Amino acid sequence: xxxxxxxxxxxxSATLSLVAQDNAPRSEFAVELxxxxxxxxxGQTKDVTLSILASKSFAKSKAQLKLASGVPQGVSITFExxxxxxEKSVITISVAPQTAPGxxxxxxxxxxxxxxxxxxxxxxxxxxxxxxxxxN
Numbered sequence: 001x002x003x004x005x006x007x008x009x010x011x012x013s014a015t016l017s018l019v020a021q022d023n024a025p026r027s028e029f030a031v032e033l034x035x036x037x038x039x040x041x042x043g044q045t046k047d048v049t050l051s052i053l054a055s056k057s058f059a060k061s062k063a064q065l066k067l068a069s070g071v072p073q074g075v076s077i078t079f080e081x082x083x084x085x086x087e088k089s090v091i092t093i094s095v096a097p098q099t100a101p102g103x104x105x106x107x108x109x110x111x112x113x114x115x116x117x118x119x120x121x122x123x124x125x126x127x128x129x130x131x132x133x134x135x136n
């Protein structure tokens with residue numbers, strides 16, 4: 001019985017390992033966001049996670065993350081971390097209270113070994129008064 005359980009456990013481990021390897025690109029790297037769209041009320045802050053899926057040859061390379069597009073007035077973006085050997089980075093989007101409601105497209109850029117890949121984030125800024133009335 002222990003042998004069967006051990007065999008099943010080993011097969012499951014091998015399968016999960018292969019699945020994880022299949023997610024990584026065969027060459028270079030890919031960039032994914034935990035959410036491609038984000039809604040933030042004026043005066044609020046929200047986070048989204050950027051994941052770097054690197055091939056074996058890029059896995060231990062230093063990455064640099066930055067914003068490749070402009071941001072609307074009143075919106076600030078920070079990456080944590082922004083540089084180094086990164087698998088995941090938390091992107092914090094802060095929207096000032098006076099920011100005009102609207103839909104914006106942000107391009108988040110990742111550079112590894114002089115190769116750049118972008119991820120598009122659609123940001124919707126909502127009126128802060130609507131957010132307050134929804135909470136009551």
